[in-house]
Amino acid sequence: MMEKVYSRPAGIFEGAVTGFCPGCMHSSVCKIICEVLDELGQLDNACYVQGVGCCGLAVTYFDMDTVAAPHGRACAIASSFKRCSPETLVFTYQGDGDLAAIGLAETMSAANRGENFTVIFVNNGIYGMTGGQMAPTTLLGAKTTTTPFGRDEREHGAPMHMCELLNQLDAPAYIARVTAADVPNAKKARAAVKKAFQYQLEGKGFSFVEFVSNCPTNWGMSPLESLDHVHNVILKEFPLGEFRAK
Amino acid sequence: MAEKIFMKGCEAVAETAVRAGCRFFAGYPITPQNDVPEYFARRMPEVNGVFIQGESEVASSNMAYGAAAAGVRSMTSSSSCGISLKSEAISWMAGANLPVVIANFQRGGPGIGTIQPAQQDYLQATHASGNGGFRMLVLSPMNLQEAVDMTWQAFELADKYSKPVMLLMDGFTGTMMEPVELPEPLSEEEVAAIRASKTWAARGKHGGPQHKVMCGPGLDTRISQEQMNERDAELYESWKTTEVEYEDYMTGDAEIVLTAYGITGRIAKSAVKLLRAEGIRAGLIRPKKVYPFPDAAYEKLPLEKLRGIVSAEMSIPAQFAEDVERVVHGRTRIVTALSSGGEVLDRAAILDAARSLMK
Amino acid sequence: MEKSFIIAGFGGQGVMVAGQLLSYTACETTDKYVTYFPSYGAEMRGGTANCYVVISDEPVGAPKVNQADYVVCLNDPSMAKFKDAVVPGGTIFTNSSVVTIEPERSDIHVVKVDAGSIAIELGAPKVLNLVIVGAIIGYTDVLPAENVLQTAFKKLGAKRPELNPINEAAFRRGWEIGRKAKEEQV
Numbered sequence: 001m002m003e004k005v006y007s008r009p010a011g012i013f014e015g016a017v018t019g020f021c022p023g024c025m026h027s028s029v030c031k032i033i034c035e036v037l038d039e040l041g042q043l044d045n046a047c048y049v050q051g052v053g054c055c056g057l058a059v060t061y062f063d064m065d066t067v068a069a070p071h072g073r074a075c076a077i078a079s080s081f082k083r084c085s086p087e088t089l090v091f092t093y094q095g096d097g098d099l100a101a102i103g104l105a106e107t108m109s110a111a112n113r114g115e116n117f118t119v120i121f122v123n124n125g126i127y128g129m130t131g132g133q134m135a136p137t138t139l140l141g142a143k144t145t146t147t148p149f150g151r152d153e154r155e156h157g158a159p160m161h162m163c164e165l166l167n168q169l170d171a172p173a174y175i176a177r178v179t180a181a182d183v184p185n186a187k188k189a190r191a192a193v194k195k196a197f198q199y200q201l202e203g204k205g206f207s208f209v210e211f212v213s214n215c216p217t218n219w220g221m222s223p224l225e226s227l228d229h230v231h232n233v234i235l236k237e238f239p240l241g242e243f244r245a246k
Numbered sequence: 247m248a249e250k251i252f253m254k255g256c257e258a259v260a261e262t263a264v265r266a267g268c269r270f271f272a273g274y275p276i277t278p279q280n281d282v283p284e285y286f287a288r289r290m291p292e293v294n295g296v297f298i299q300g301e302s303e304v305a306s307s308n309m310a311y312g313a314a315a316a317g318v319r320s321m322t323s324s325s326s327c328g329i330s331l332k333s334e335a336i337s338w339m340a341g342a343n344l345p346v347v348i349a350n351f352q353r354g355g356p357g358i359g360t361i362q363p364a365q366q367d368y369l370q371a372t373h374a375s376g377n378g379g380f381r382m383l384v385l386s387p388m389n390l391q392e393a394v395d396m397t398w399q400a401f402e403l404a405d406k407y408s409k410p411v412m413l414l415m416d417g418f419t420g421t422m423m424e425p426v427e428l429p430e431p432l433s434e435e436e437v438a439a440i441r442a443s444k445t446w447a448a449r450g451k452h453g454g455p456q457h458k459v460m461c462g463p464g465l466d467t468r469i470s471q472e473q474m475n476e477r478d479a480e481l482y483e484s485w486k487t488t489e490v491e492y493e494d495y496m497t498g499d500a501e502i503v504l505t506a507y508g509i510t511g512r513i514a515k516s517a518v519k520l521l522r523a524e525g526i527r528a529g530l531i532r533p534k535k536v537y538p539f540p541d542a543a544y545e546k547l548p549l550e551k552l553r554g555i556v557s558a559e560m561s562i563p564a565q566f567a568e569d570v571e572r573v574v575h576g577r578t579r580i581v582t583a584l585s586s587g588g589e590v591l592d593r594a595a596i597l598d599a600a601r602s603l604m605k
Numbered sequence: 606m607e608k609s610f611i612i613a614g615f616g617g618q619g620v621m622v623a624g625q626l627l628s629y630t631a632c633e634t635t636d637k638y639v640t641y642f643p644s645y646g647a648e649m650r651g652g653t654a655n656c657y658v659v660i661s662d663e664p665v666g667a668p669k670v671n672q673a674d675y676v677v678c679l680n681d682p683s684m685a686k687f688k689d690a691v692v693p694g695g696t697i698f699t700n701s702s703v704v705t706i707e708p709e710r711s712d713i714h715v716v717k718v719d720a721g722s723i724a725i726e727l728g729a730p731k732v733l734n735l736v737i738v739g740a741i742i743g744y745t746d747v748l749p750a751e752n753v754l755q756t757a758f759k760k761l762g763a764k765r766p767e768l769n770p771i772n773e774a775a776f777r778r779g780w781e782i783g784r785k786a787k788e789e790q791v
Contacts, residue, residue, distance in 0.1 A: 068461030516666020
């Protein structure tokens with residue numbers, strides 16, 4: 001009999017076919033989340049609030065109680081849900097357009113109240129599902145369908161750094177930026193997600209993990225090229241690290 | 247008989263909500279309903295409930311959605327332009343089948359309007375409180391006792407159908423004071439039992455075979471959007487027989503029928519007696535729910551024999567009168583008595599309109 | 606029988622409290638129907654304030670009336686705004702200590718109450734509204750005087766019982782003025 005050394009984690013539907021594009025880091029992030037929940041014995045006790053955009057495809061993927069949020073409102077919904085259901089492990093799953101543009105007020109306000117849930121923020125610097133428009137996190141000079149001549153600081157402003165912004169608030173308990181673009185970093189990311197969930201389980205308050213992610217489809221790159229782009233370009237704008245661990 | 251308590255409308259609604267087992271409220275400051283969030287802020291800690299002042303109208307209505315997803319009786323309130331902002335979440339509640347009570351203490355409009363009382367959100371409340379063509383049960387009290395009774399009823403109906411329900415009030419019924427008798431509060435055990443009965447609510451799988459998804463059509467893999475729309479259409483249709491509610495006052499021998507809802511309904515009701523004292527045989531049809539609209543109340547009138555109908559509301563142009571006209575369909579004259587700009591409709595305007603039909 | 610009141614003055618003259626004293630008394634000590642509507646504006650402080658009270662033997666139709674049976678004006682701006690909001694045959698109560706405007710109507714009664722001066726004389730300018738409430742009751746008998754006093758003790762004396770004697774004195778001074786005006790009118 002052969003030993004099983006690798007399998008799809010529990011918490012992801014058996015036989016589910018992901019809707020994420022080939023090479024998209026969302027798949028890895030979903031896997032990390034499920035592995036950590038499994039390890040913490042929380043898979044059966046988790047409820048996630050789903051943002052709108054590519055992150056919403058997770059609904060066909062996560063075998064967990066799900067509350068779908070209108071565009072950008074995940075942090076508002078997670079706030080009330082967690083307060084009414086404090087025994088449940090609650091996290092939001094959101095992209096950059098959802099969390100940092102249309103949901104900026106909800107994100108900052110939930111963080112400022114120190115709501116005891118976890119945000120998993122997948123930042124690929126673009127609106128993926130709608131076809132590649134500029135996001136708050138799009139790099140300067142980057143061409144998108146709504147910045148056909150490149151993002152211009154004078155016209156569009158500079159990229160927003162959510163970890164750094166949140167780090168200006170007093171309340172958040174845990175803030176980290178990670179990536180799953182390579183194996184060593186994926187391991188660190190896993191540790192960060194685990195820490196964030198543990199903070200919540202210990203009632204420490206708002207925890208936030210940003211994944212610097214990719215979008216091969218809308219960046220017009222192969223999956224491997226997109227990972228190189230993350231390493232060589234994106235991470236210079238969005239440095240990894242633990243910003244706060246109360 | 248419960249004790250008569252002299253209460254402000256906003257506070258009577260909030261206290262009744264707590265007694266009906268509401269354990270979550272989120273709101274945002276907007277005149278003339280600030281007494282609602284302020285009351286919940288004081289009251290919720292006493293019943294282990296949750297009050298959150300949202301960062302916006304949008305956030306507070308979404309918070310109410312989140313609490314409902316957790317199975318808690320949940321409420322939000324606002325006024326007119328604030329309700330427009332809440333319409334995003336209201337539509338999602340309808341789509342995701344989440345029971346939430348929404349109170350609208352109407353003020354002027356369009357846009358910011360005046361902060362004075364109005365009834366200018368009728369069409370929004372009854373026809374389109376958000377995208378997607380959903381309908382809501384809309385209750386509109388004429389006085390504070392009805393506001394109390396309808397608040398209780400709204401929570402029952404929201405849970406019964408697992409849909410958002412609207413209390414359509416106005417700045418007047420929110421800020422005025424009147425004696426009310428409050429219902430006995432549900433016990434903590436009863437409140438817990440209501441929550442426990444919502445087996446569809448999210449709380450983690452806990453060994454359950456099927457995870458629960460709170461979402462609208464399109465995201466739900468178990469049911470197509472068309473199937474869901476059809477199911478809702480059937481529900482809305484059934485409301486036309488099960489949920490119609492109105493007051494028929496002295497229409498038996500009436501030659502003139504007054505019709506109005508909410509605060510204007512009570513003013514019209516008092517006009518009936520004054521007209522009868524003048525020798526004009528007046529009656530009143532007062533919808534207590536404005537959705538579903540009580541078509542039957544008008545259908546059973548001897549429309550062809552009436553001198554006419556006076557449709558009164560605090561909205562210019564008229565909105566409620568459109569529904570009256572749709573049912574009456576030219577079978578008798580309809581004149582309107584309208585006000586706007588923050589003035590409560592003067593009873594004299596209703597009386598004059600009725601007298602004009604006698605000529 | 607239905608009696609409607611408009612009470613108007615500066616914010617701080619106790620307009621709302623005066624209306625609430627009548628309303629609470631009607632609700633808590635009689636079988637009458639009552640409504641109270643405070644008109645509200647965008648300003649938090651200052652400006653004029655007014656409220657509408659309707660006390661009736663039958664359910665109240667219109668809680669806000671354009672023409673009231675009784676109008677109470679505690680200052681000139683209120684007088685300017687509401688002197689025509691009295692039904693013919695109705696009565697205006699004025700705080701004659703500061704009100705200089707005359708209603709210039711022959712179809713109504715005017716009861717001048719030197720409420721501001723009486724309150725100062727009693728050593729508490731804030732009891733001006735109790736003087737006025739006393740005058741309203743003395744003139745209209747819309748509610749039993751002792752009930753109104755008990756309500757005043759209950760609502761106003763709860764936190765400051767030491768004010769009860771002065772509140773009572775203010776009420777009784779006003780009541781005498783109201784009663785005298787009524788008797789002279791008949």
